Amino acid sequence: MRVFVTGTDTDIGKTLVSAWLCRHFGCDYFKPVQAGLLPRTDSEWVKTHVNCHTHPESYRFREPASPHYAARLEGQSLSLAQIRLPAVPRLVVEGAGGVLVPLGEGRTMLDLIRALALPVLVVASTRLGTLNHTLLTLQALRSQGIPVPGVILNGGLSDMTAQTIEDYGGTSVLQQLPLLPEVTASTLERLEPSAALRAALSNLSGGGV
Template identity: 45%
Template sequence: MTRFVVTGTDTGIGKTIFSAALAQATGTPYWKPIQSGLEEETDSETVARLVGVAIHPEAYRLVTPASPHRAAEIDGVNIDIEMLTPPPGNLIVEGAGGALVPVTRTTLYADLFAKWQTPVIVCARTALGTINHSLLTIEALKSRGVPIHGLAFLGDAVEDSEATIAQLGGVRRLGRLPVIAPLTSETLAEAFKANFDLADFQ
């Protein structure tokens, strides 16, 4: 079964593009549990535009572009953690922002990941600061007993940073998705195939 959670070390680093690439390569449905901010293209809409996989509807769609806990408060929505149960079967789940983003005032995404016990792929930038952010993310997940499948780097190659994070974090490197321009279904598929081994996700 192909079933993974995709989280990251920060917001806006390319988790959605990696999630789309992985979903496309494996033919796996995609699910974003909570979408915050609806004025621009949502993550589910981005994945749907780029790749032809099934998209599960979000459990919550929040208008305010903020952390889910705050967006829900501003929008007057009560997030029920029990509603955040992943659909059965093959699935790529994308979290919001980083692993310690609050879902509610008492629950972080990492807490959900621990509850689900689904292997997590940590997406990390290769830019300056990534060693600290990545190791903190890995430590936070491990401390909660979250199974980590591996690291997916995003951006230009920085060999020392990538190797250092994998070694110190005790997590394997899955590959690195470079900046893709123009970004289309075809170029995304080519980049994933060139930089990742599909067998690592099966």
């Protein structure tokens, strides 16, 4: 299975969820656009926590900023055509920020997702404001005809949030991940994927889980 992980915002838990997916579903990890290299990149974080295979980024920029701006600071620009998926059957691809993050020349992360033609898991939180952010993200993905197997709620459990996203977003909340007191390889390992997540991922084109 090959899947793209986006989120409703930056810092929402995309890397943690991606690492967790790689660990439990035996996937490689790929972060095509990394803006900000310190204290460590997302690929380095994943490698440290789950030791799966990580593929080199297509673009790495020093500034922890929107990719369109981080690229400009280094006199570069991003070309979607230069971003090629690693040819492996099991892959988790992590976006940068959320779906409308600018990549330059009028393109956004949504254009990259469309070009990569992968189904998308949306990572959302249970914080106040998440319903609006999650529904907007789902609407943007749907507007481009991008398949969304479902949402993963991260960093706190809330059945009300899950139910409301399902009711208003027309999608499934596949997993609720708690706020971990400590984020380590073993706490990530102990979080079991739900039956709903396993089923959704096994239905993705490109093979079962």
